[in-house]
Amino acid sequence: MKQNETVxxxxxxxxxxxxxxxxFTAVNQVSFQIGxxxxxxxxxxSGCGKSVTSLSIMGLISKKTGELGGSIRFKEKVLNRLxxxxxxxxxxxxxxxxxxxxxxxxxxVHTIGKQIDEVYRLHTNLTKQERRAxxxxxxxxxxxxRPESIVNEFPHQLSGxxxxxxxxxxxxxxxxxxxIADEPTTALDVTIQAQILxxxxxxxxxxxxxxxxxxxxxxxxxxxxDRVMVMYYGQIVEEADVRTIFAxxxxxxxxGLLQSIPSIEEETSRLKPIEGNVPILGEVQAGCPFxxxxxxxxxxxxxxxxxxxxxxKHSVRCWVYQDKEVAI
Amino acid sequence: MxxxxxxxxxxxxxxxxxxxxxxxxxxxxxxxxxxxxRLFRNKTAMAGALILLIFTIGCVCAPIxxxxxxxxxxxxxxxxxPGAKHLLGTDxxxxxxxxxxxxxxxxxxxxxxxxxxxxxxxxxTLGVIAGYxxxxxxxxxxxxxxxxxxxxxLLAIAIIAVLGPGLTNAMIxxxxxxxxxxxxxxxxxxxxxxxxxxxxxxxxxxxxDRVILAKHILPNILSPIIVLMTVQFGGSILAxxxxxxxxxxxxxxxxEWGAMVYVGKAFLGQAWWMSIFPGLAIMLVVLGFNLxxxxxxxxLDPK
Numbered sequence: 300m301k302q303n304e305t306v307x308x309x310x311x312x313x314x315x316x317x318x319x320x321x322x323f324t325a326v327n328q329v330s331f332q333i334g335x336x337x338x339x340x341x342x343x344x345s346g347c348g349k350s351v352t353s354l355s356i357m358g359l360i361s362k363k364t365g366e367l368g369g370s371i372r373f374k375e376k377v378l379n380r381l382x383x384x385x386x387x388x389x390x391x392x393x394x395x396x397x398x399x400x401x402x403x404x405x406x407x408v409h410t411i412g413k414q415i416d417e418v419y420r421l422h423t424n425l426t427k428q429e430r431r432a433x434x435x436x437x438x439x440x441x442x443x444x445r446p447e448s449i450v451n452e453f454p455h456q457l458s459g460x461x462x463x464x465x466x467x468x469x470x471x472x473x474x475x476x477x478x479i480a481d482e483p484t485t486a487l488d489v490t491i492q493a494q495i496l497x498x499x500x501x502x503x504x505x506x507x508x509x510x511x512x513x514x515x516x517x518x519x520x521x522x523x524x525d526r527v528m529v530m531y532y533g534q535i536v537e538e539a540d541v542r543t544i545f546a547x548x549x550x551x552x553x554x555g556l557l558q559s560i561p562s563i564e565e566e567t568s569r570l571k572p573i574e575g576n577v578p579i580l581g582e583v584q585a586g587c588p589f590x591x592x593x594x595x596x597x598x599x600x601x602x603x604x605x606x607x608x609x610x611x612k613h614s615v616r617c618w619v620y621q622d623k624e625v626a627i
Numbered sequence: 628m629x630x631x632x633x634x635x636x637x638x639x640x641x642x643x644x645x646x647x648x649x650x651x652x653x654x655x656x657x658x659x660x661x662x663x664x665r666l667f668r669n670k671t672a673m674a675g676a677l678i679l680l681i682f683t684i685g686c687v688c689a690p691i692x693x694x695x696x697x698x699x700x701x702x703x704x705x706x707x708x709p710g711a712k713h714l715l716g717t718d719x720x721x722x723x724x725x726x727x728x729x730x731x732x733x734x735x736x737x738x739x740x741x742x743x744x745x746x747x748x749x750x751x752t753l754g755v756i757a758g759y760x761x762x763x764x765x766x767x768x769x770x771x772x773x774x775x776x777x778x779x780x781l782l783a784i785a786i787i788a789v790l791g792p793g794l795t796n797a798m799i800x801x802x803x804x805x806x807x808x809x810x811x812x813x814x815x816x817x818x819x820x821x822x823x824x825x826x827x828x829x830x831x832x833x834x835x836d837r838v839i840l841a842k843h844i845l846p847n848i849l850s851p852i853i854v855l856m857t858v859q860f861g862g863s864i865l866a867x868x869x870x871x872x873x874x875x876x877x878x879x880x881x882x883e884w885g886a887m888v889y890v891g892k893a894f895l896g897q898a899w900w901m902s903i904f905p906g907l908a909i910m911l912v913v914l915g916f917n918l919x920x921x922x923x924x925x926x927l928d929p930k
Binding site: 357359386388390391392395396399400403405406409417418466469 | 658761762823824825826827828829830831832833834835842843846847
């Protein structure tokens with residue numbers, strides 16, 4: 300698989316959200332790249348800035364609610380410099396998105412066929428018959444039985460798993476270069492989850508689509524991702540390939556995340572949760588945002604921002620690794 | 628033997644449990660046919676629809692049904708009570724009330740139709756804009772709040788005071804007075820729909836705001852609009868009649884129902900039928916619209 304061509308290059312992305320309580324940094328100097336055909340997972344708890352990062356890439360954060368800094372480069376284009384009109388051309392054709400909640404992501408008043416057709420009508424010059432043929436073909440590709448009759452049905456007639464398949468069909472209709480999947484399986488039950496993940500993998504193989512997978516489910520990460528980024532309080536705190544993250548996690552937060560999922564091999568009486576919550580935006584003024592929940596915190600963590608420590612392709616933002624390798 | 632075999636095969640193919648398991652989605656009737664079914668089952672709504680149907684047919688076919696021309700005076704038969712010659716009696720000029728009611732109904736229903744169409748077109752547009760484009764919301768809603776602070780009829784009277792009396796001006800006044808209720812309902816509905824995930828999803832497909840509004844948001848808020856239009860239809864007829872009764876709308880000798888009630892008021896002692904029958908007609912039509920509107924509300928939102 301050719302992975303050297305960079306599809307998405309995000310450099311020092313920051314997002315300041317304007318709320319009634321003031322302006323807060325929801326995404327803080329996030330940089331990462333995604334290559335063609337690569338699957339990168341963005342992992343973290345609720346409220347850590349995963350979803351706003353994806354919305355920023357899509358240009359779906361209005362100027363009124365948020366202020367973007369840094370650059371989002373997609374192939375040759377800098378997305379955050381494009382006009383709304385140029386951005387609309389890209390959405391759905393070059394970059395598309397799958398949302399978390401398949402039950403509510405389809406418009407209840409339009410048929411399935413019409414909702415897929417809309418993408419083709421918008422981004423291609425196909426005739427009506429060609430579009431219909433494409434729509435049925437796409438539904439068949441995502442494993443929907445009887446696509447000829449499903450095109451005429453309404454979302455409420457489909458199950459959650461089927462709806463997510465339709466969402467994937469819509470997202471993959473124009474064979475985008477980048478697919479952003481925002482918790483694509485969270486709302487589905489486990490057997491359907493596996494099917495949907497398989498489907499996404501299959502489509503990725505055939506279309507060479509890069510995937511940005513946003514999730515808090517580490518099982519999904521292990522299944523899908525090539526590389527993992529762990530996000531906490533709007534920052535990427537650790538980044539490495541998927542094997543390294545699971546075998547040798549470094550950041551205390553990543554370790555905590557991994558300890559809070561049950562394992563088949565080891566028998567532990569209780570899971571070890573990470574105490575507390577992600578600080579609310581604006582709460583942390585200085586130092587490491589994970590300080591209050593960290594078992595390894597030292598005095599320095601409270602006052603000074605941790606640096607990014609890089610070992611090979613494994614980067615971690617923590618004071619613990621500053622000068623020495625510490626086993627924790 | 629072969630017959631038995633083929634029967635067996637057919638029986639196997641249509642094995643019910645297998646079928647059910649294989650097709651989890653059975654085609655079900657579309658949303659609107661379900662709404663229609665619920666509406667037809669609703670007796671009071673059907674009663675309302677029947678009243679309106681009778682009135683509509685009567686008014687449309689007025690030239691055929693009406694026994695006398697509306698302005699044919701007959702001094703011999705002045706203020707004749709209801710009877711065989713004049714079904715609902717005659718007025719102080721000997722004009723046939725039944726005929727005048729049929730023609731007056733045309734005016735009333737047309738008034739309702741025009742005001743509802745114009746008011747909903749303007750109101751829905753403003754409401755959608757206010758709900759979707761937050762920048763403009765404050766300006767639109769503040770004007771609407773000012774209009775809502777005044778009682779609708781009083782506002783209409785004030786507008787007529789500026790424009791002068793007459794049926795057209797009465798309609799303009801009613802339109803202005805009822806627009807805020809459309810704007811409010813539509814805005815609230817748009818606000819709830821625009822946060823739905825499927826709107827975010829179509830935005831992520833690169834669809835223009837205008838198209839999202841027209842094709843994705845508007846169809847989802849049709850039901851409250853339809854209900855409001857139906858109820859407002861009756862309300863507009865009532866308001867137009869009230870304005871005519873006050874001498875601000877249609878002027879006699881136009882056989883507008885409100886104007887007829889007003890004329891008859893002076894003769895209530897001698898010829899009660901002059902006011903009562905037009906009044907009854909107003910009441911029945913408004914009742915019809917209200918019953919139908921209630922039924923539509925239940926049918927469109929079965930929760």
